Amino acid sequence: EEPELEIVKLPGFVNFPMSQHAKWAEGVDKGEALDKGKETVVLCHHGVRSKSMATYLSQQGYVRVRNLTGGIEAYAAEIDR
Numbered sequence: 856e857e858p859e860l861e862i863v864k865l866p867g868f869v870n871f872p873m874s875q876h877a878k879w880a881e882g883v884d885k886g887e888a889l890d891k892g893k894e895t896v897v898l899c900h901h902g903v904r905s906k907s908m909a910t911y912l913s914q915q916g917y918v919r920v921r922n923l924t925g926g927i928e929a930y931a932a933e934i935d936r
Contacts, residue, residue: 859900862927873904884915894919902926 871879882888899905909922
């Protein structure tokens with residue numbers, strides 16, 4: 856979701872908010888918005904919604920999906936050390 860992106864910026868990151876699923880679902884499902892063969896890392900604030908998204912992407916045929924465990928909060932805490 857947009858407010859979470861204010862916490863951390865990642866190069867090459869593409870935002871597909873779950874709250875806007877209807878807007879991006881067709882392109883993602885068909886592999887038009889993302890490459891189904893490339894590694895795809897999903898993230899959210901704490902890693903809960905991104906875990907659901909990782910499962911969804913796997914069900915759509917994405918073969919290299921990873922969830923950022925602990926989410927943006929854990930990532931930011933790690934890089935800010």
